[in-house]
Amino acid sequence: MTQDFTVTLPRKRMGAGALLTDGQGRVLLVEPTYKDYWEIPGGAVEAGESPLTAVARELKEELGLPVRPGRLLVTDWVPPREGRTEGLMMLFDGGILAPEQTSQIRLPIEELRSWAWSTEREAGERLSELLARRITAALRARADGTALYLENGSVAI
Template sequence: MTEDFTATLPRKRMAAGALLTDEQGRVLLVEPTYKPSFEIPGGTVEAGESPRAAVVRELEEELGLPVRPGRLLVVDWVPPRPGRTEGLMMLFDGGLLTPAQTGRIRLPPEELRSWAWCTEQQAAERLTELLARRIGAALRARAAGVVAYLENGFAVS
């Protein structure tokens, strides 16, 4: 039997997250215990797992919430840098969290220190520049009803 040609092709790191907002339009961010800056809820897409399934799994693991994400908002290709391979990052619309859902958030203490509702400006102060650009693009894509394609957080036309 011959080897599948696709098995010899390059592989990319992939992660997926959710843009979750409240009634005031603020974005939900989480504070990991293992890094200095905040993140969006989500994480690595495991082998054999779809990006959407990864978001569902991560939201249950990180927040204790059974949220089913909506449409894809952003695809962001991130170039390699020292200590990290290139990757594809996807951001899905997690929708509006009600006060009742927000009250059920439960964080895994070994992974997440806290969570916060943030305006886009507040998010930019807590996130890396790359992730702040991605969040801004996701908010604009949601409002416009489009999917944004980014490279390193910047829109590509």
């Protein structure tokens, strides 16, 4: 039996996150215990798991919220860098959280220090430059009813 040629193709890491906002348009960010900057809620897509399933799982694990993400807003190809392979990062529309949902947020203390609502400017101060560009693009895609393809956080086409 011949081997399927696809097993010889390169593998990319994949991550999935959610753009969650409040009624004022502020973005929900989380502060990891293991990084020097804030993050978008979400995480790694596991082997055999779809990105949509991964982001729903991560929102439940990280925030304690059973959120069903909506449409894909951003796909971002991230080039390799020292100590990290290239990857595809997807950002889904997590919707607008009602105050009663927000009051149910429960963080895993070993993974996340805190969470905060952030304006676009505040997000730019809390996030890495790459993640700040990704959030800006996701907000634009949501407002325009589109999806955007990015490379390293910048609109590529």
